[in-house]
Amino acid sequence: VGIAQSKNAALAIENKKKNRDSNVLPYDASRVKLSVCGSPFYDYINASYVPGYKSREEFIATQCPLPTTVDEFWRMIWEKNIYTIVMLNKSLCNFLQVMKCEKYWPSGTNNYHNISVTTTSETELENWIIRDFEIKNVKTEETRNICQFHFTEWPDYGIPTATEVLIEFRGLVRKHMDHSGVATGVFIAIDHLIFQIERDSMVDVYGIVTDMQMHRPLMVQTEEQYSYLHQCAYDIIRSRTGTNMDLIYQNAAAPQIYENTEYLKQQ
Numbered sequence: 332v333g334i335a336q337s338k339n340a341a342l343a344i345e346n347k348k349k350n351r352d353s354n355v356l357p358y359d360a361s362r363v364k365l366s367v368c369g370s371p372f373y374d375y376i377n378a379s380y381v382p383g384y385k386s387r388e389e390f391i392a393t394q395c396p397l398p399t400t401v402d403e404f405w406r407m408i409w410e411k412n413i414y415t416i417v418m419l420n421k422s423l424c425n426f427l428q429v430m431k432c433e434k435y436w437p438s439g440t441n442n443y444h445n446i447s448v449t450t451t452s453e454t455e456l457e458n459w460i461i462r463d464f465e466i467k468n469v470k471t472e473e474t475r476n477i478c479q480f481h482f483t484e485w486p487d488y489g490i491p492t493a494t495e496v497l498i499e500f501r502g503l504v505r506k507h508m509d510h511s512g513v514a515t516g517v518f519i520a521i522d523h524l525i526f527q528i529e530r531d532s533m534v535d536v537y538g539i540v541t542d543m544q545m546h547r548p549l550m551v552q553t554e555e556q557y558s559y560l561h562q563c564a565y566d567i568i569r570s571r572t573g574t575n576m577d578l579i580y581q582n583a584a585a586p587q588i589y590e591n592t593e594y595l596k597q598q
Contacts, residue, residue, distance in 0.1 A: 332544035336360060345372040349403070351394045354548065361546040363391055365406055376403045379547035381519055384526035392515050392547050395420060395432030404435055405443040408477065409468060415507050416479040417514030421487065436464060436479065445469050451476075458484045458496050459503075480504050482518075490517070490555055494563045497521060516550035517560060519543060524564050528571070534564045 340346060341356035350356060356377065357363070363378040376393065377400070383389030391411065396404045408416070423432045440449040447467040454461045460481040467474045482500055484491050491497050501521050504514065514522075523539045540557065543550040551557050 332541050333358065333546070334548060336545075340375055341377065343372060343375075345370070346375045349375060349397070349400050350377050351397055355394060357547060363393075363407060363411065365403065366410055376400065376407050378407060381543055381546045381550065382523075383519060384523045384530075390514050390519050392519065392550065396435045398433050401433055401435045402444040402446075405446040405448060405466070409446050409466065409475075414475070414477055415504060415514070416477060417504055417518060418479060418481040419485050419515055419518060421483050421485050436462065442469065458482065459500055478507055480507070490559045494559070494566045498525070498563060498567065501525065516540075516543060516552065517556050520551060520560050521563055524560065525567060528564065528567055534568070536560050536564060 336358040337360075338356045339359055340362060341350060357379040361379045361381075363376055363380060364374045365376055367374045378391050378393035380388040381390040381392045391407070391413065393404070393407070394400075407413070418432075420432050423430060423434055437448055437450055440447060442448075445468060447469055449465045449467075450462060451465050452461075452463040460483060462479040462481065464477040464479065465474055466477055480500070480503065482497070484496055497518070498521065501518065505522060520536070520539050520543060524534050524536060527534045527539075536557070540551045540560070551560065
């Protein structure tokens with residue numbers, strides 16, 4: 332879905348080195364643009380606006396920073412007034428010890444061009460880590476407080492073994508977002524479908540995923556992930572038995588989980 336859209340900025344020779352993966356490039360129509368200072372290519376970062384339940388630009392989905400793009404990452408955090416960062420990589424390296432994400436936050440204080448970042452606290456829990464940052468614009472002296480929610484139960488390949496842990500994690504993140512001020516595919520889709528269930532008494536997983544993929548490639552990458560979203564919706568609906576059983580399920584004739592994937596057959 333959406334793959335025919337133009338990606339001219341991402342494919343520009345000056346910007347190619349800023350992309351981690353050649354198959355996940357932001358579309359021109361929905362890419363995040365940074366302020367321009369000097370070169371017109373200074374505005375590029377591999378990041379896209381993604382719609383949520385509340386607005387068409389509720390989330391920004393971005394690649395894991397490269398060593399050469401950490402400065403742009405923090406510039407985006409500052410310029411777009413982001414107060415909530417969601418990290419879904421379990422670790423910085425995969426099982427082959429290949430770096431898949433640069434450690435973009437400091438142990439103490441570090442300057443990323445004009446943005447100073449200080450890690451003020453780190454709380455490690457069973458399924459996630461919560462880090463608090465104080466960031467400062469060294470030019471204006473303005474400071475802000477940012478919270479990072481690092482989900483550590485997503486395997487390198489596949490999906491979490493249960494739905495409850497990610498649903499609980501989403502609730503924690505949403506609580507912070509609603510009190511302060513904004514995350515990738517499956518997580519954003521879960522946030523959206525929970526709002527649909529709670530507020531509209533319906534759920535349209537297909538519509539949510541299609542809308543997201545019109546804004547950024549590979550937002551939900553596999554059939555396994557797509558099925559997992561249906562399982563999440565099913566578990567949420569089931570947990571509300573007696574209150575929302577008249578819910579309209581728009582992907583099938585009845586509110587039942589989609590089960591004919593090879594993954595689920597093997598299970």
